[in-house]
Amino acid sequence: MLLVEEVTKNFGKFTALKKINIEFHNGVYGLLAPNGAGKTTLIKMLTTLLFPTSGTIRYEGHDIIKMDDKYRELIGYLPQEFGYYKNYSPTAYLLYLAALKGIDRKTAVARVKELLKIVALDHVATKKMKKFSGGMIQRVGIAQAMLNDPRILILDEPTAGLDPKERVRFRNLLTNLARDRIVILSTHIVSDVESIANEIIMIKNQEVLYKDTVINICRKIDGLVYETEVDYGDTEKFRSTYLTLSEKQETGKMHMRFLTTEDAKPEWKTVHPNLEDVFLYIYQDEVPSAGDDFDD
Amino acid sequence: MRLLFEELKKLFTVKTIILLLLVSIIIYQMFIVFDFKHFPNGRPVLDEFLATQKMLEDYGESMDEDEFEDFKSIYDQRINEATQYLQSQDDMVAAGLDSYTKFKSIDLENEKLAALHNKVYHEDYVDVFWEIPAREDMIERYEHPERYIQQYGQINEKQKARIEELMKNGAATAIFSYQVFENYNTLIKNVAILIFLSIMLVILPLYIGDRRNHAVFLQYTSKVGRTLFTKKLLAGLIASFIVITVQLVCFFFLYKGNDISMFLPLTLHSIYNAFISWYDITFLQYILLTVVSIYLIGLALVLVTACISSIAPNYMTSVGLHVPLAFILFGVGTTYLVQNLTTLYLFKYLLPVLLAAILSLSFILFWWKYKREKWKDIT
Numbered sequence: 001m002l003l004v005e006e007v008t009k010n011f012g013k014f015t016a017l018k019k020i021n022i023e024f025h026n027g028v029y030g031l032l033a034p035n036g037a038g039k040t041t042l043i044k045m046l047t048t049l050l051f052p053t054s055g056t057i058r059y060e061g062h063d064i065i066k067m068d069d070k071y072r073e074l075i076g077y078l079p080q081e082f083g084y085y086k087n088y089s090p091t092a093y094l095l096y097l098a099a100l101k102g103i104d105r106k107t108a109v110a111r112v113k114e115l116l117k118i119v120a121l122d123h124v125a126t127k128k129m130k131k132f133s134g135g136m137i138q139r140v141g142i143a144q145a146m147l148n149d150p151r152i153l154i155l156d157e158p159t160a161g162l163d164p165k166e167r168v169r170f171r172n173l174l175t176n177l178a179r180d181r182i183v184i185l186s187t188h189i190v191s192d193v194e195s196i197a198n199e200i201i202m203i204k205n206q207e208v209l210y211k212d213t214v215i216n217i218c219r220k221i222d223g224l225v226y227e228t229e230v231d232y233g234d235t236e237k238f239r240s241t242y243l244t245l246s247e248k249q250e251t252g253k254m255h256m257r258f259l260t261t262e263d264a265k266p267e268w269k270t271v272h273p274n275l276e277d278v279f280l281y282i283y284q285d286e287v288p289s290a291g292d293d294f295d296d
Numbered sequence: 297m298r299l300l301f302e303e304l305k306k307l308f309t310v311k312t313i314i315l316l317l318l319v320s321i322i323i324y325q326m327f328i329v330f331d332f333k334h335f336p337n338g339r340p341v342l343d344e345f346l347a348t349q350k351m352l353e354d355y356g357e358s359m360d361e362d363e364f365e366d367f368k369s370i371y372d373q374r375i376n377e378a379t380q381y382l383q384s385q386d387d388m389v390a391a392g393l394d395s396y397t398k399f400k401s402i403d404l405e406n407e408k409l410a411a412l413h414n415k416v417y418h419e420d421y422v423d424v425f426w427e428i429p430a431r432e433d434m435i436e437r438y439e440h441p442e443r444y445i446q447q448y449g450q451i452n453e454k455q456k457a458r459i460e461e462l463m464k465n466g467a468a469t470a471i472f473s474y475q476v477f478e479n480y481n482t483l484i485k486n487v488a489i490l491i492f493l494s495i496m497l498v499i500l501p502l503y504i505g506d507r508r509n510h511a512v513f514l515q516y517t518s519k520v521g522r523t524l525f526t527k528k529l530l531a532g533l534i535a536s537f538i539v540i541t542v543q544l545v546c547f548f549f550l551y552k553g554n555d556i557s558m559f560l561p562l563t564l565h566s567i568y569n570a571f572i573s574w575y576d577i578t579f580l581q582y583i584l585l586t587v588v589s590i591y592l593i594g595l596a597l598v599l600v601t602a603c604i605s606s607i608a609p610n611y612m613t614s615v616g617l618h619v620p621l622a623f624i625l626f627g628v629g630t631t632y633l634v635q636n637l638t639t640l641y642l643f644k645y646l647l648p649v650l651l652a653a654i655l656s657l658s659f660i661l662f663w664w665k666y667k668r669e670k671w672k673d674i675t
């Protein structure tokens with residue numbers, strides 16, 4: 001069990017995360033929050049790249065900072081910015097990282113081969129990464145995180161750059177892996193985690209807002225989500241009155257999905273809320289600002 | 297071991313090696329080859345060098361009174377040879393120059409005679425005419441050992457005592473060649489500059505590279521973690537050791553061509569050398585001292601360059617920070633730590649004190665950086 005206790009992280013005067021408490025057991029955890037919410041900050045603390053300003057993180061009761069290499073041995077990490085050597089082949093690079101992870105050479109060679117197959121890069125195993133596409137690089141990153149068969153797999157926006165087919169493969173892979181380990185992945189793409197995460201963690205205003213199953217989280221706005229059809233001419237007015245969640249054109253009318261606490265009108269059809277609805281609802285008043293795009 | 301090797305591999309990329317070769321070739325062409333090609337540089341310097349070589353062959357490490365008589369007799373012989381040469385030349389005889397004595401006292405204002413003088417020296421390059429003034433000079437120096445002291449001008453009691461001690465211990469009769477010493481001194485300074493520059497080029501990307509491309513996130517979260525910082529330093533030290541050694545081997549291989557091996561076992565202290573050390577050392581020992589000094593400065597340089605590499609936010613800043621360092625190191629640095637080591641002009645313990653100070657300062661600097669690296673937020 002990985003336990004985050006009262007963790008606060010300040011960057012100078014700026015507070016990125018405030019009194020965070022989270023318990024991780026085996027399974028997939030989706031860290032879902034918009035840009036700049038502090039996902040990477042939390043993940044970097046879980047990987048010992050950042051030190052909490054206050055609070056502790058424990059694995060099986062031991063402070064991960066005191067555990068030192070004993071802890072790092074247990075983790076696999078894909079950073080948001082995956083660093084690679086463009087003149088290396090995936091095989092050479094993974095072998096280098098295996099050396100850093102203290103995996104002996106013979107084991108590493110076999111493992112690298114196996115992993116490159118899993119991420120479907122075996123056909124370019126010895127090609128220089130210079131010419132790889134973004135998605136291929138990302139897959140090298142995913143492979144590298146699994147080199148040491150980690151107890152805790154931490155992935156910061158792992159699906160960035162993957163095509164739909166690879167996304168599906170990746171999700172299946174994670175579901176398999178999560179049976180006997182902790183998998184934490186951050187994303188702001190709801191569909192990445194909706195189907196596979198055992199629990200979703202949502203961060204708002206530097207604090208954990210929800211940590212629950214998808215179903216339970218969706219229940220928070222049960223009965224508030226509707227669908228209806230609106231004339232084209234009225235869409236502007238509709239949008240400004242209700243929180244529209246999605247819209248699409250349909251046979252001369254506009255099909256709107258929206259959320260409101262007002263009493264339902266007869267032409268509205270109540271629907272089951274999904275995670276995306278919750279996301280849009282929770283973060284509706286967050287105006288994207290320049291600062292949000294600032295990573296590390 | 298494996299990690300060390302991996303890090304070394306990253307320091308010696310094909311690009312770096314090509315860059316090192318290019319820089320070496322350029323620096324050799326611009327600053328070093330000259331002192332190989334033109335050694336001994338000109339005349340009568342060459343003649344003096346040849347005479348010194350013969351001196352060594354004939355008399356051994358020093359020249360006593362009897363041997364000096366012999367040396368002088370060779371001089372007389374050369375004068376005879378010069379005279380014979382003049383007598384064999386019709387134009388010389390016609391001008392009344394039928395002996396070396398007459399030739400020597402030529403009135404150079406007289407255009408006709410000056411032309412003849414010029415012909416002997418610069419058109420016909422008659423060796424013996426070059427050799428005579430060289431030998432003359434050497435004889436004079438032997439006969440006036442006090443000039444050895446006088447060349448030092450204002451000296452304090454300790455320095456005076458040192459020179460007197462050397463004179464008593466045979467400097468007055470010891471054989472050496474200031475050209476050999478000067479030549480080595482010039483060469484080793486430029487070689488040291490090349491070595492230090494090479495070290496900078498190799499160590500510059502040590503930390504900055506992995507930080508810039510974010511590989512550091514993977515490194516510091518792997519089992520080895522932040523101890524990689526010191527492993528990389530070790531790789532840097534090994535890399536620099538290799539660079540220094542290869543550069544020195546290449547240099548001494550070329551230096552062998554100067555054919556000065558007979559000077560190696562000789563003491564530096566001779567009236568035929570202008571350099572005085574605080575310590576009784578031979579030329580070979582002096583060379584070894586410069587080599588040791590280069591290795592030690594190289595070590596300090598790795599520490600400092602590594603620090604810069606771990607602090608500088610980008611390559612431009614890093615290069616910028618290296619500029620003043622290079623300025624100091626290539627200038628006064630080499631002047632005091634590679635050239636004229638242990639010279640009587642300076643404080644007796646300057647070299648060990650300076651080296652110790654530089655090494656401990658750079659160690660402290662690196663240690664400070666290492667401590668910080670351990671608890672730094674990696675963002």
Ligand SMILES: Nc1ncnc2c1ncn2[C@@H]1O[C@H](COP(=O)(O)OP(=O)(O)OP(=O)(O)O)[C@@H](O)[C@H]1O
Pocket residue numbers: 011014016033034035036037038039040041042080188291292293294295296675
């Ligand atoms: N080193 C730093 N110094 C100052 N502020 C920082 C630093 N790192 C992050 N921040 C701030 O902390 C907040 C959280 O950043 P973080 O990178 O954790 O967000 P994120 O949720 O990962 O965003 P994204 O989805 O864009 O990756 C941001 O407002 C960011 O500006």
Ligand SMILES: [Mg+2]
Pocket residue numbers: 039040041080156295
């Ligand atoms: Mg992030």
